[in-house]
Amino acid sequence: MAKSKYEYVKEFETDDRMLRNVYVLVRIDGKGFHKFSQTHDFAKPNDVRGINLMNHAARCVMNELDDILIAFGESDEYSFLFRKSTDLYQRREAKIVSTVVSLFTSAYVYYWNDYFTELKRPLYPPVFDGRAVLYPSEVEVKDYFAWRQADTHINNLFNTSFWALVEEGGLTPKAAEARLCGTDSKDKNEMLFTEFNTNYSKLPAMYRKGSVLLREQIPKDADKDAIIPTLPETLPGSKSAKVTPAPDTTTIALQSGPDPISEPVSEAPSGHTTPVAVASPVVSQETVMQEGIDSNSHSESMKRSIDASEAEQQDAEGEPVAGKEAPTFKRMKKGVVIDHIDIIGEKFWAGRGAYILAPEKKKKLRS
Numbered sequence: 368m369a370k371s372k373y374e375y376v377k378e379f380e381t382d383d384r385m386l387r388n389v390y391v392l393v394r395i396d397g398k399g400f401h402k403f404s405q406t407h408d409f410a411k412p413n414d415v416r417g418i419n420l421m422n423h424a425a426r427c428v429m430n431e432l433d434d435i436l437i438a439f440g441e442s443d444e445y446s447f448l449f450r451k452s453t454d455l456y457q458r459r460e461a462k463i464v465s466t467v468v469s470l471f472t473s474a475y476v477y478y479w480n481d482y483f484t485e486l487k488r489p490l491y492p493p494v495f496d497g498r499a500v501l502y503p504s505e506v507e508v509k510d511y512f513a514w515r516q517a518d519t520h521i522n523n524l525f526n527t528s529f530w531a532l533v534e535e536g537g538l539t540p541k542a543a544e545a546r547l548c549g550t551d552s553k554d555k556n557e558m559l560f561t562e563f564n565t566n567y568s569k570l571p572a573m574y575r576k577g578s579v580l581l582r583e584q585i586p587k588d589a590d591k592d593a594i595i596p597t598l599p600e601t602l603p604g605s606k607s608a609k610v611t612p613a614p615d616t617t618t619i620a621l622q623s624g625p626d627p628i629s630e631p632v633s634e635a636p637s638g639h640t641t642p643v644a645v646a647s648p649v650v651s652q653e654t655v656m657q658e659g660i661d662s663n664s665h666s667e668s669m670k671r672s673i674d675a676s677e678a679e680q681q682d683a684e685g686e687p688v689a690g691k692e693a694p695t696f697k698r699m700k701k702g703v704v705i706d707h708i709d710i711i712g713e714k715f716w717a718g719r720g721a722y723i724l725a726p727e728k729k730k731k732l733r734s
């Protein structure tokens with residue numbers, strides 16, 4: 368067929384196919400969410416509705432794009448890691464990034480009212496930007512996710528302390544900022560404990576650790592797009608972190624624990640607040656203290672998917688479960704689960720995250 372005389376304009380398009388055989392990381396971030404969260408009266412420092420909505424939108428992206436191995440979300444951002452051999456859109460950067468951003472944003476608006484039930488739709492259209500970064504090896508991938516989770520920890524501890532000083536302590540925002548200036552994480556933990564009777568390490572993991580989306584087994588009858596249930600400990604007014612009676616200093620030291628994340632002595636907020644949540648019928652449970660930002664949690668679907676021999680020995684919290692009905696894979700399917708666990712350190716990458724960095728089968732690449 369003869370080409371039209373206009374067709375030459377196509378030659379102006381650039382080839383933006385990304386390097387092969389490296390990890391592709393796409394990060395999206397809300398534009399002006401400082402204002403967006405204020406306009407929509409988000410709870411401070413964490414709004415569970417906003418976090419669940421972010422998680423729902425991210426799960427839509429993972430359900431649509433099979434090559435995403437893991438996603439991590441905090442505040443108004445989400446990171447998606449594509450497998451090294453992905454051939455999605457022939458690895459064209461603009462196509463991949465714009466698809467992720469577009470799907471995430473439309474899902475955010477589409478599911479808005481399921482979380483912000485009193486408001487039919489957002490008061491104005493939210494905007495997210497996106498970028499792709501290439502990482503050559505497992506080392507950078509692990510460090511990338513460690514970086515984002517460390518950021519979650521630092522920002523959430525700062526924001527929790529800041530809003531405690533303002534809302535419970537009656538300080539002006541300026542005075543609260545001055546009070547926190549030059550403090551490290553131990554100082555903030557101690558201040559929350561002694562002045563506000565709050566044990567930071569007992570605050571919902573969803574706020575402290577961000578949200579991790581993994582590909583795991585979920586019950587066969589689970590709706591992969593189900594509305595994410597609100598974790599009881601995240602309900603407004605939940606007193607899960609409040610401590611009674613007032614502790615002595617030895618207890619504080621023990622409960623605050625060493626901070627695994629190396630932070631600057633004087634922390635400055637980078638402007639972020641936080642997020643986290645669940646896949647279909649997933650319930651997070653805190654368990655082992657690990658690596659400073661502490662515990663590990665397991666989803667319900669994860670617990671159901673451990674094989675029978677493992678299940679006989681221990682359940683997700685390390686308790687013997689002899690006598691419990693052994694789960695079968697017949698009733699399970701591959702799905703996306705949302706959890707709030709430590710992804711800093713080898714424990715995650717050698718355990719639930721092992722599939723992410725496992726060597727891929729050689730696949731013929733398109734020429």
Ligand SMILES: Nc1nc2c(ncn2[C@@H]2O[C@H](COP(=O)(O)OP(=O)(O)OP(=O)(O)O)[C@@H](O)[C@H]2O)c(=O)[nH]1
Pocket residue numbers: 396397398399400401402404405409410411412413414415417418442443637638639640641642
């Ligand atoms: N109150 C509240 N605010 C939130 C929550 N999640 C995110 N935010 C707000 O969103 C901001 C996200 O940080 P940034 O991405 O650095 O700020 P931004 O205004 O989006 O700026 P740009 O990304 O540069 O456009 C935080 O600083 C908070 O103000 C939440 O759960 N509650």
Ligand SMILES: [Mg+2]
Pocket residue numbers: 396397398399400401443
């Ligand atoms: Mg932003």
